[in-house]
Amino acid sequence: MADKKEKIAIVSLPEYAHQQHDKPEFSVSTICGLGPAFFERQDAPHRHDFYTIYWIKKGQLTHTIDTETYVVKKNTLFFLAPGQVHQMRFSEKVDGYMIAFHDSLMCPNDKSGLIGVRNGLFVNDRFSSVIHICNEQDEKELEWMVQRMLEETTKQAPNYETAFQNLLQYFLIIASRNAETSVSVIPEYQSKHNGKVFLNFKTLVEERFRDLKNVSDYADILHIKPVLLNEISKQLSGITAGEHIRNRVILEAQRYLYNTDLTAKEIAYKLGFEDPHYFSRFFKKYTNQSPSEFKELARV
Numbered sequence: 001m002a003d004k005k006e007k008i009a010i011v012s013l014p015e016y017a018h019q020q021h022d023k024p025e026f027s028v029s030t031i032c033g034l035g036p037a038f039f040e041r042q043d044a045p046h047r048h049d050f051y052t053i054y055w056i057k058k059g060q061l062t063h064t065i066d067t068e069t070y071v072v073k074k075n076t077l078f079f080l081a082p083g084q085v086h087q088m089r090f091s092e093k094v095d096g097y098m099i100a101f102h103d104s105l106m107c108p109n110d111k112s113g114l115i116g117v118r119n120g121l122f123v124n125d126r127f128s129s130v131i132h133i134c135n136e137q138d139e140k141e142l143e144w145m146v147q148r149m150l151e152e153t154t155k156q157a158p159n160y161e162t163a164f165q166n167l168l169q170y171f172l173i174i175a176s177r178n179a180e181t182s183v184s185v186i187p188e189y190q191s192k193h194n195g196k197v198f199l200n201f202k203t204l205v206e207e208r209f210r211d212l213k214n215v216s217d218y219a220d221i222l223h224i225k226p227v228l229l230n231e232i233s234k235q236l237s238g239i240t241a242g243e244h245i246r247n248r249v250i251l252e253a254q255r256y257l258y259n260t261d262l263t264a265k266e267i268a269y270k271l272g273f274e275d276p277h278y279f280s281r282f283f284k285k286y287t288n289q290s291p292s293e294f295k296e297l298a299r300v
């Protein structure tokens with residue numbers, strides 16, 4: 001009998017990085033240069049604790065992320081946020097690049113316009129972005145930037161970390177311009193205060209969704225009224241704060257159902273539900289499927 005799958009492995013950046021640091025903040029490599037160990041572990045569902053960009057230049061990547069499968073072909077960028085459960089299958093003659101980095105390299109401060117670019121590419125409604133590079137000039141620029149990133153991390157000349165950060169930020173801006181819809185924040189919604197409150201709320205949800213399920217809990221931490229938090233969330237994302245919380249809990253439940261052999265009762269306890277029956281009712285209310293029905297259909 002096969003061993004019961006109870007955990008989803010977490011991969012840390014040092015496992016992919018080539019820099020000589022105990023806690024590297026970034027890494028860049030050709031896909032082929034990642035080595036056999038990288039390809040061997042991709043069949044099993046796992047999470048990263050860092051942001052990842054895959055640029056497929058040749059061949060094909062079949063990427064299952066959470067419960068959706070994407071086929072990523074030549075000259076396509078795929079953006080993966082920390083915590084997303086995924087597994088990958090590469091075609092035999094695949095090549096391209098992988099860029100990996102922690103959030104500290106994305107936005108130097110809360111006022112950076114790159115926060116909007118980051119959220120559009122990595123933290124959108126689909127929880128992923130697949131962007132095909134059609135503009136030949138943009139492709140050349142992106143290629144030049146990746147080659148410079150490789151050179152900076154290899155030579156490690158003075159201030160190479162800053163050089164890499166600037167190259168990465170420009171890479172993200174050019175990539176965002178190739179998206180089917182703009183990933184920038186809509187100008188009229190760029191209220192610094194509201195934007196910061198919303199980003200803090202999203203960060204809190206990611207950290208606390210297992211033990212905090214009510215909008216009022218988050219509003220108390222943010223020192224605002226629940227109705228205002230819902231208004232800000234609705235204005236900036238199109239859905240209320242309560243919906244964000246529920247969606248995050250449902251997503252994590254689906255990840256466990258899809259990628260592990262845990263029972264609904266075991267998943268309920270992992271997600272902070274004291275009553276497994278209430279968890280099952282909650283799950284069915286917002287997905288129109290019981291946990292067992294979702295597991296059965298997702299694995300067909």
